[in-house]
Amino acid sequence: MHSMSIILMDRKRYAGTLGLFFLFFLATLAITPLIGLTHIDLGKALSSDIAFSDNVDANILFLVRIPRIFLAALTGGALSVAGAVFQCLLRNDLAAPFTLGVSSGAALGAVIAISLGLSYTVMGIPTVPIAAFLGALGAITLVFSLSRTRTGEFPTTVLLLAGVTANFFFAAMVMFIHYLSDFTQSFRIVRWLMGGLDITDYKTLLSICPMIFIGFSILMLIGRDLNLISTGVQSAMSRGVDVIKVQKIGFVMASLLTGTVVAVSGPIGFVGLIVPHIVRLLVGPDLRLLLPASMFFGASFLILCDTVARTIIAPTEIPVGIITAVLGGPFFVWLLKRPKQ
Amino acid sequence: MKSPILQIRDTSFSYDRETVLHSVSMDIQPGEFVGVIGPNGSGKSTLLKLLGGVLTTDPGKLFFREKDYKDYHRKQMAQSITWIPQDHSMIFPFKVSEIVLMGRHPYLSAFTFEGDEDIEIARNAMERTQTLQFAQRGFNEISGGEKQRVVVAGAITQEPEVMILDEPTSALDIKYQIQILNILQQLNKDEQMTVVLAMHDLHLASKFCDRLVLLDQGKIFQDGRPEDVLKKENIEEVYGVKVHLIKDHDGDIMISPDTICTP
Numbered sequence: 001m002h003s004m005s006i007i008l009m010d011r012k013r014y015a016g017t018l019g020l021f022f023l024f025f026l027a028t029l030a031i032t033p034l035i036g037l038t039h040i041d042l043g044k045a046l047s048s049d050i051a052f053s054d055n056v057d058a059n060i061l062f063l064v065r066i067p068r069i070f071l072a073a074l075t076g077g078a079l080s081v082a083g084a085v086f087q088c089l090l091r092n093d094l095a096a097p098f099t100l101g102v103s104s105g106a107a108l109g110a111v112i113a114i115s116l117g118l119s120y121t122v123m124g125i126p127t128v129p130i131a132a133f134l135g136a137l138g139a140i141t142l143v144f145s146l147s148r149t150r151t152g153e154f155p156t157t158v159l160l161l162a163g164v165t166a167n168f169f170f171a172a173m174v175m176f177i178h179y180l181s182d183f184t185q186s187f188r189i190v191r192w193l194m195g196g197l198d199i200t201d202y203k204t205l206l207s208i209c210p211m212i213f214i215g216f217s218i219l220m221l222i223g224r225d226l227n228l229i230s231t232g233v234q235s236a237m238s239r240g241v242d243v244i245k246v247q248k249i250g251f252v253m254a255s256l257l258t259g260t261v262v263a264v265s266g267p268i269g270f271v272g273l274i275v276p277h278i279v280r281l282l283v284g285p286d287l288r289l290l291l292p293a294s295m296f297f298g299a300s301f302l303i304l305c306d307t308v309a310r311t312i313i314a315p316t317e318i319p320v321g322i323i324t325a326v327l328g329g330p331f332f333v334w335l336l337k338r339p340k341q
Numbered sequence: 342m343k344s345p346i347l348q349i350r351d352t353s354f355s356y357d358r359e360t361v362l363h364s365v366s367m368d369i370q371p372g373e374f375v376g377v378i379g380p381n382g383s384g385k386s387t388l389l390k391l392l393g394g395v396l397t398t399d400p401g402k403l404f405f406r407e408k409d410y411k412d413y414h415r416k417q418m419a420q421s422i423t424w425i426p427q428d429h430s431m432i433f434p435f436k437v438s439e440i441v442l443m444g445r446h447p448y449l450s451a452f453t454f455e456g457d458e459d460i461e462i463a464r465n466a467m468e469r470t471q472t473l474q475f476a477q478r479g480f481n482e483i484s485g486g487e488k489q490r491v492v493v494a495g496a497i498t499q500e501p502e503v504m505i506l507d508e509p510t511s512a513l514d515i516k517y518q519i520q521i522l523n524i525l526q527q528l529n530k531d532e533q534m535t536v537v538l539a540m541h542d543l544h545l546a547s548k549f550c551d552r553l554v555l556l557d558q559g560k561i562f563q564d565g566r567p568e569d570v571l572k573k574e575n576i577e578e579v580y581g582v583k584v585h586l587i588k589d590h591d592g593d594i595m596i597s598p599d600t601i602c603t604p
Contacts, residue, residue: 014454088433091432092432093432093433150356150357220452221451221452222451223452224443224446224449224451224452224453225446227435227439227443228443228446230432230433231431231433231435231440231443232426232430234390234395234424234426235395235424235425235426237394237395237415238393238394238395238419238422238423238424238425239419239423239443239444239446239447239499240415240416240417240418240419240420240446240447241415241446242415280433280434284434284435284436284439285433285434285435286435286439288452288454
């Protein structure tokens, strides 16, 4: 009678669900470039009769809006995937790059690189993202070792306190470096710390793609191992998971994702907390589906937030971090207060 | 004499500075149904975790089919031995069927989905444990007794030769206790599954187990047939209470306190 009913994740349904998320992402990608203070005539923008340098519509579309939207997509996707992985590895659904202090660790790394006067890439090596990655990795190592109990659990209160501590510490270090830096550096730091998607170009976008691709692909490969770890470390071991190895890979790759996008967009909060929750409600907690779905949904989510940030009090554009925080703050309180089973 | 399936040799174990096992040695034969009993804190959980391979110790201490645990690959080990924890708290809303299918992990390579064969194995395991009817429910929505059966279904899905369970019945009412023990007994009888479990209920232990290992402060106090281990003097010394023994009509031993008020 129930013979077929336990089949839950056949390939067809998997592809179908993921396809819907992808379509939603494509729709956001198609519509949002046309929304903004200046109306863009798509026909004119795509017309080849006008020289590109004279074509205002094309300039706004291709040089301002599209790179910004792609950056929002990469940032939102990467932070969401990182959030889902942190939540799973720490077996705590309040974990996210921002609440754990991983974003601010990445920020410290990036600020150190900026204050040393390093340009974004040195001989093709993206130095600021690498510094941010190392900062993120340092932060998660700190929080992990501070909050793990003897039995290998991560109680919410301890985890959040460790995150707050890390946030304070890294913020203080950033302030210290900022205080010591000269005027030009100081301006670069402030501009970047506000978190924003408006200062980008295709070169920067291309430079962060490989790191995001690597981080995401490797996390997908350990999806089933991560599922098991999220049910408990020791039972995962008993099912044949090499827990220490998977934890290391997971933390390093989630830090790589966080560091890479924080280096470009600045610390944008709450995306990595909100998105995995919403997606988990829609598709369930299996990381093999949750990760790619969060990637697409996170991308769309940040694009939409940024569209609001660009237009809500136009002509002034506000940093997208304000929008995500306004949504994320109450969401976080709800997560803390909601009745537990 | 058959060769033992599990061996633990002269093993001590400590968490930080607190030693919880003192040079424990025992052999378990294939197809045995072994109950580990003893007061709280006597080292039952630690012993089972070592046997289950979820706590690690020095080489030369633990052997599966006379080969050191350290010489097995993790997944290889998981195809032979499974360990089931006492507590099944789940943070994320996995479905019952998803939890059961996780038992297939040691048979699958990176990023693959469970195939038809895996699903069939999981379905059979759920049928045997009477959990199929709530396969699509959330694991967190079902009762404690149902959870325990689901976790056992997951362990069956892992197709091990040895099943190690840490107090599978302690949090359950009598109906569910008997249900779980019957499932385990059936696996033991039908498939010669070796079962090692920790228990608190000495009567049920004597009823279901072929062999009991009585632990006291991290040492094996006595190891043998239930009627030899569950002696008045053993219980009184290890548990520190005055008792008398009663036999039920199957000849299994029940323990009753001498007085309700013990010092």
